[in-house]
Amino acid sequence: MDERARRLHTVLGDSGRSVFALDPAVRHINHGSYGASPRVTLEYQAQLKAALDANPMRWFETLPPRHAAVRDELAQFLRVPSSTLAWVPNASAASTVVFSSLELDAGDEVIVTDHAYGAVAQGVTRLVERRGAHVVTVGVPLSAGEEQTRALILDAVTPRTRVVMLDQISSATARRFPVDAVADALADTGILLVIDGAHGLGLLEDPVVSGDHVVWFGNLHKYACGPRGAAVLAARGDVAQRLWPAIDSWGAAEPFPQRFDLQGSLDSTAFLSAAHAIRTMATAFGGWSPIREHSAVLGRYGADLLITALGPISDDDPAIDVGMPVAQQPLVRLPRGAAHDGRSARSLKDAFAEDGFEVGVSTFGGRGYVRISAHAYSEAEDFEAFAERAPRIIADTVAAHSPAR
The missing domain is CATH 3.40.640.10 (Type I PLP-dependent aspartate aminotransferase-like (Major domain))
Structure with a gap:
């Protein structure tokens, strides 16, 4: 990824993350659920x-x-x-x-x-x-x-x-x-x-x-x-x-x-x-177009990373054909058994959170999905770290909730 696309800066040259009051110890890649507001x-x-x-x-x-x-x-x-x-x-x-x-x-x-x-x-x-x-x-x-x-x-x-x-x-x-x-x-x-x-x-x-x-x-x-x-x-x-x-x-x-x-x-x-x-937001980033463009680029980048990372542990392709996709909020299919209902989706979401990642996990038609959601504060490193850790977190969560043999 081009170095300039890895993070969004304000018109004053500050990082996009500095605009928000988010906990810096957590990687927030689920803006779509509850959002985040500028500090001011x-x-x-x-x-x-x-x-x-x-x-x-x-x-x-x-x-x-x-x-x-x-x-x-x-x-x-x-x-x-x-x-x-x-x-x-x-x-x-x-x-x-x-x-x-x-x-x-x-x-x-x-x-x-x-x-x-x-x-x-x-x-x-x-x-x-x-x-x-x-x-x-x-x-x-x-x-x-x-x-x-x-x-x-x-x-x-x-x-x-x-x-x-x-x-x-x-x-x-x-x-x-x-x-x-x-x-x-x-x-x-x-x-x-x-x-x-x-x-x-x-x-x-x-x-x-x-x-x-x-x-x-x-x-x-x-x-x-x-x-x-x-x-x-x-x-x-x-x-x-x-x-x-x-x-x-x-x-x-x-x-x-x-x-x-x-x-x-x-x-x-x-x-x-x-x-x-x-x-x-418009003043800080020179309008809303740069925010939307940055979010779309990082959303697609994060999805591609996660699809590649989940491939070795998946029984089918993590890349899902979404007919009318949203670049800022891409969907990635989880391995079968990782989440199939509300309770198992919550367990996986909690496991991600315990490892420092706030991520959207949902189910549809009996299958689990990760919904990434990017915004102005999102940085490439957030998605790279998640793609690196997600396979192990998923495997451990599935093992912890599997019936004893």
Whole structure:
């Protein structure tokens, strides 16, 4: 690898890692789960929290204009009108907002895929089945390209379909979905398209999908590096005006998105700090394009290293054909038996952590995968060290959990 690509530097020549408050004793190669925030943004949030605690009454009574100002700045970053953007605590909360607001009849259908984020899928199923409607799960092969994926989803649509819910980038399988193409196909049907863009915000240059029958939401704490506890929901027209926050509060009589500005006594300092994080990252690294490019290069590099390292201990090829891959978050197949369900994936993830690596481990279709996730603080050495240690950690973990012979 070219020496200049091994690490990203700020415009002042400092290492990208120096911008963040991450523990230097740990190799963080799983930005996609909980993200990481710039040190100065966390300090800014701490100042906001201090102001909140110094005068809670004044803080909450002056929140709406503060939220509006942040919405305006986030809207510029996302390239959408600020009037279409509302604050929610996270993507799971956004899903609850949408499905709590739906009017579904017995026998109606909601389409999801087998790549949907588990917590969101569970919440959707609970809210849909409470109304006597059905969740239809479409199986999409990991290797399915854009056309095949689009066809599989649209072929599941019936006269009873009311909603289609898709991940923009799936969590467990780190693949994109053709959300724009599906939105175009459904545009005149009256079917609501709900897009979970938890991983798309920041990673994609233009993530929001707009339409009269489209709701999109994304987390600000993942690729965009905001503090945890902040996400945005984008909707317009009649669909937007049918959405209310999960917590009824004094803003309920206001139109969308203002009705989301007061949600009880929720601490919104993470949301108020999100634009600060986005601005800080752009200033530190000369824009977001260098961050995305660096993350893509290191993501591919880390995956290639791991594929080579796992080859000798694998029963099949660690390189998995992902039909719509994400360079910043590549997927590598684990040896058979290394992880097959949530419990075994957790055991392996914990074993990596004990050795100083925070790595994503997931399962899909009974097989285990490592999901690498790179960002501005990632360095080539992180992935080289992981590729060197991973085979032994995996072998030891499998041996420790194998039945005694």
